[in-house]
Amino acid sequence: MEHEITLVVNGTARRARVPARRLLSDCLRHDLGLTGTHVGCEHGVCGCCTVLLDGRPVRSCLTFAVTVDGAEITTVEGLADRDGRMSAVQRAFAECHGLQCGFCTPGFLCTVTALLKENPAPTDDEVVEGIAGNLCRCTGYQNIVKAVHRAAELLAEEA
Amino acid sequence: MKPPPFTYHAPRDLPAALRTLAEVGGKVLAGGQSLIPMLNMRLAAPGHVVDINRVAGLDGIEVSRAGVTVGALARHADVERAGAHPLLTWALKLVAHPAIRNRGTVVGSLVHADPAAELPAVLAVLGGHVRVARWDCGRVTFREIPAAEFFVGPMESAVGPGELAVSAFFPALEEGSGAAFHEVSRRHGDYALAGACAVVGVAGARVACIGVGGGPVVIDVGGDLSSAAARVRDAVDPDDDIHASAAYRRHLVGVLAERALRDAAREGAAARGA
Ligand SMILES: Cc1cc2nc3c(=O)[nH]c(=O)nc-3n(C[C@H](O)[C@H](O)[C@H](O)COP(=O)(O)OP(=O)(O)OC[C@H]3O[C@@H](n4cnc5c(N)ncnc54)[C@H](O)[C@@H]3O)c2cc1C
Numbered sequence: 001m002e003h004e005i006t007l008v009v010n011g012t013a014r015r016a017r018v019p020a021r022r023l024l025s026d027c028l029r030h031d032l033g034l035t036g037t038h039v040g041c042e043h044g045v046c047g048c049c050t051v052l053l054d055g056r057p058v059r060s061c062l063t064f065a066v067t068v069d070g071a072e073i074t075t076v077e078g079l080a081d082r083d084g085r086m087s088a089v090q091r092a093f094a095e096c097h098g099l100q101c102g103f104c105t106p107g108f109l110c111t112v113t114a115l116l117k118e119n120p121a122p123t124d125d126e127v128v129e130g131i132a133g134n135l136c137r138c139t140g141y142q143n144i145v146k147a148v149h150r151a152a153e154l155l156a157e158e159a
Numbered sequence: 160m161k162p163p164p165f166t167y168h169a170p171r172d173l174p175a176a177l178r179t180l181a182e183v184g185g186k187v188l189a190g191g192q193s194l195i196p197m198l199n200m201r202l203a204a205p206g207h208v209v210d211i212n213r214v215a216g217l218d219g220i221e222v223s224r225a226g227v228t229v230g231a232l233a234r235h236a237d238v239e240r241a242g243a244h245p246l247l248t249w250a251l252k253l254v255a256h257p258a259i260r261n262r263g264t265v266v267g268s269l270v271h272a273d274p275a276a277e278l279p280a281v282l283a284v285l286g287g288h289v290r291v292a293r294w295d296c297g298r299v300t301f302r303e304i305p306a307a308e309f310f311v312g313p314m315e316s317a318v319g320p321g322e323l324a325v326s327a328f329f330p331a332l333e334e335g336s337g338a339a340f341h342e343v344s345r346r347h348g349d350y351a352l353a354g355a356c357a358v359v360g361v362a363g364a365r366v367a368c369i370g371v372g373g374g375p376v377v378i379d380v381g382g383d384l385s386s387a388a389a390r391v392r393d394a395v396d397p398d399d400d401i402h403a404s405a406a407y408r409r410h411l412v413g414v415l416a417e418r419a420l421r422d423a424a425r426e427g428a429a430a431r432g433a
């Protein structure tokens with residue numbers, strides 16, 4: 001049986017017909033064509049699929065699309081301004097070389113966006129704790145940590 | 160890595176949820192942070208899934224002098240933020256990662272009954288209980304299951320088919336007592352290799368250990384903290400796996416129990432102004 005659902009994705013109401021077993025990650029990628037959300041492990045460990053659900057980071061691979069019918073979802077495609085300017089977090093990742101292959105990056109960007117909203121000036125320890133649920137096989141994390149601090153600076157300057 | 164098909168139910172209130180569970184059986188879906196990985200890996204294939212996320216009135220966190228009552232839809236992150244119980248708050252920081260804590264529920268973690276999970280140990284060491292509801296002859300009935308009877312075995316709780324756990328009660332720490340939780344895991348946020356939480360008060364000390372038995376292993380230490388590590392090592396029954404040997408876990412849990420008891424005792428003494 002298929003279910004008719006509406007998700008408010010990056011500010012736009014999107015409808016989809018999905019079976020109950022459709023993961024939110026697959027709904028975003030396949031039903032809605034938003035392939036920015038990446039899928040690594042599909043059991044909650046890698047963090048690549050992290051999106052914001054009503055503003056909070058969650059694993060889209062551990063969420064059924066039907067469960068969040070009606071909710072607001074922000075994906076990496078929705079982080080830039082309306083006029084297409086990258087968000088402070090995105091610019092900081094580019095500036096600090098916080099990515100190499102980029103596979104993990106959408107998950108990090110969503111996680112860090114929420115982290116800095118809750119804690120605009122995190123310590124080193126708080127940054128490491130905040131990104132501990134996201135795995136990166138390339139960078140060695142040093143530049144990601146730098147990027148988080150840089151994003152905090154940019155956000156403070158632009159506030 | 161996709162879940163097998165199932166029939167989906169999304170009841171809006173408790174009687175409807177319980178009626179559905181009574182009629183179709185099926186698996187309860189709360190935060191999904193343990194159930195969905197199992198479905199994705201095809202370790203479970205329930206015919207029916209009863210999603211309780213739309214059931215009204217289950218997300219409460221009620222604090223009284225006696226303790227904290229946590230509803231079935233209260234997420235780890237919300238209970239952590241509420242900061243209503245020092246030991247529960249401490250334990251929640253050790254559960255998985257923030258993104259998983261935003262969805263996973265405290266009650267779901269208790270029902271899931273992973274032997275390495277932190278929250279079952281907290282319920283057990285405090286002597287709390289879980290309130291369970293079912294549909295019985297046309298009405299909702301409740302029963303309360305004390306922690307000592309709740310954790311039946313690895314991944315098995317006393318919640319029966321057709322039943323829904325509606326809340327869990329964590330008793331407040333007695334005045335003048337202290338609590339602590341220590342664990343060791345391979346990576347921050349992973350399930351622990353072993354861990355121990357302790358409550359030390361005027362009347363005595365208790366410790367509950369994780370990762371070293373079929374469920375939380377509770378040991379009444381009484382007043383003698385010096386022999387606690389040895390007694391803990393005698394009481395537990397750890398397994399070997401790819402992460403650690405049984406002998407290492409046995410050693411480790413003794414060290415962690417001693418550390419938790421010492422910190423809890425110090426906190427208790429400070430609370431009494433001693
Ligand atoms: C990467 C990762 C790391 C994790 N690390 C840890 C960790 O370190 N420590 C830890 O404790 N947990 C950890 N977890 C598990 C997490 O805490 C889960 O949220 C929790 O175990 C289950 O809660 P849930 O609400 O997600 O339950 P669900 O996944 O929805 O359900 C789990 C089980 O309980 C049943 N159930 C749930 N709620 C009820 C209810 N109210 N009544 C009856 N049955 C119910 C379901 O039918 C199912 O069988 C981790 C999970 C992941 C993905």
Ligand code: FES
Pocket residue numbers: 038039040041042043044045046047048049050059060061062
């Ligand atoms: S794909 Fe979701 S956490 Fe890895």
Ligand code: FES
Pocket residue numbers: 098099100101102103104105135136137138139
């Ligand atoms: S940049 Fe390649 S995995 Fe992180």
